[in-house]
Amino acid sequence: MIAVGHAHGLDDATLLRRTGITAENLADEFAQFWVDQEFDVARNLLGALGDRPGLGVETARHATLGKAGLTGLAALASATAGAVLNVAIRYQELVPVLARYSLEERADEVVVVVDGQSIPEDVRAFFVERDVTLIFVAGQVLGVDIPAIEIGLTGSPERVGEVATAWPFDRCPKVSAQVRNSIAIPRTFLRQPMPQADAQTAAMVERQLGEALRQLVGTGRGLTSAVCDRLLRDSGVVPTMAEVASELHITARTLRRQLAAEGSTFRGLLNNVRESRAAELLRGGSSVEEVARLLGYAETANFTHAFTRWRGMSPRAFRQSLTRRT
Numbered sequence: 001m002i003a004v005g006h007a008h009g010l011d012d013a014t015l016l017r018r019t020g021i022t023a024e025n026l027a028d029e030f031a032q033f034w035v036d037q038e039f040d041v042a043r044n045l046l047g048a049l050g051d052r053p054g055l056g057v058e059t060a061r062h063a064t065l066g067k068a069g070l071t072g073l074a075a076l077a078s079a080t081a082g083a084v085l086n087v088a089i090r091y092q093e094l095v096p097v098l099a100r101y102s103l104e105e106r107a108d109e110v111v112v113v114v115d116g117q118s119i120p121e122d123v124r125a126f127f128v129e130r131d132v133t134l135i136f137v138a139g140q141v142l143g144v145d146i147p148a149i150e151i152g153l154t155g156s157p158e159r160v161g162e163v164a165t166a167w168p169f170d171r172c173p174k175v176s177a178q179v180r181n182s183i184a185i186p187r188t189f190l191r192q193p194m195p196q197a198d199a200q201t202a203a204m205v206e207r208q209l210g211e212a213l214r215q216l217v218g219t220g221r222g223l224t225s226a227v228c229d230r231l232l233r234d235s236g237v238v239p240t241m242a243e244v245a246s247e248l249h250i251t252a253r254t255l256r257r258q259l260a261a262e263g264s265t266f267r268g269l270l271n272n273v274r275e276s277r278a279a280e281l282l283r284g285g286s287s288v289e290e291v292a293r294l295l296g297y298a299e300t301a302n303f304t305h306a307f308t309r310w311r312g313m314s315p316r317a318f319r320q321s322l323t324r325r326t
Helices: 002-007 023-027 035-049 055-060 065-077 081-090 121-142 157-163 187-191 199-218 223-233 241-247 252-261 266-283 288-294 300-311 315-325
Strands: 100-105 109-115 150-153 175-177 181-186
Touching: 002 035, 002 055, 035 055, 035 121, 055 121, 065 081, 065 121, 065 199, 081 100, 081 121, 081 187, 081 199, 109 121, 109 187, 121 150, 121 181, 150 157, 157 175, 181 187, 223 241, 223 252, 223 266, 241 252, 252 266, 266 288, 266 300, 266 315, 288 300, 288 315, 300 315
Parallel strands: 150 175
Antiparallel strands: 100 109, 109 181, 150 181
């Protein structure tokens, strides 16, 4: 999105406004961004350029195999096009896409369904266009042409008609406005050999993907994970539950109820994050007063009581124990 904005004459200040992302973050290849930040960048892009059909397509063209991580490597080493689709759908939680992919099988064809219902409505068309296009970009990167028979896109016929003039949609014999986003391809395509197939590499990488997915599921991914990500995002600001709920486009009441369904509470997650960060800061040499301030405590005594409850010793005793160990 940033690259597309630059190509249209927008600067970082416009694209990153009120996102919490800095130019330094963008330069850091290990930086991780919260999904709501991605929505906000998209809003800035669309706010400056208008919700033009095709901007999502343009954004997808900047994707690389490296951004898909282990999933991309597994796809590259897969034996057939069908194996690539299975890997991509099975491990989509590990890939930075916002729509959800699924596969439907028919007599002579298979249909990749791209569901964007979980994406906020004001940026949904942009991200759906991007995530549908990513399927074709992936095929191009992997060295295969995806022989789409028909592509369906949600949206007005006028919008879909404009998108249909851009690659890769212009190569499909039928692109139309439908009630869901889908790509129909011949079933025979699933048997197409991949040019860089490597059974040993594919098996090794898929084992790693399975472990990564198990760890992700084990962390309680979902709303609990999203809230933890938000609480960890800015070490100098502790958001309230109402602020986090607003950023997630839900009410505080809904946030409380859904966290409870996942076995969590906002206060419990906040305490866990504070405990972890407090120990990290104390190990790094920060004073007790500094840590209390950074964690949002109005009084140092309140932080001391909380830390003692978490660790069974005061922050100062914790620091002294570190000194004795070293």
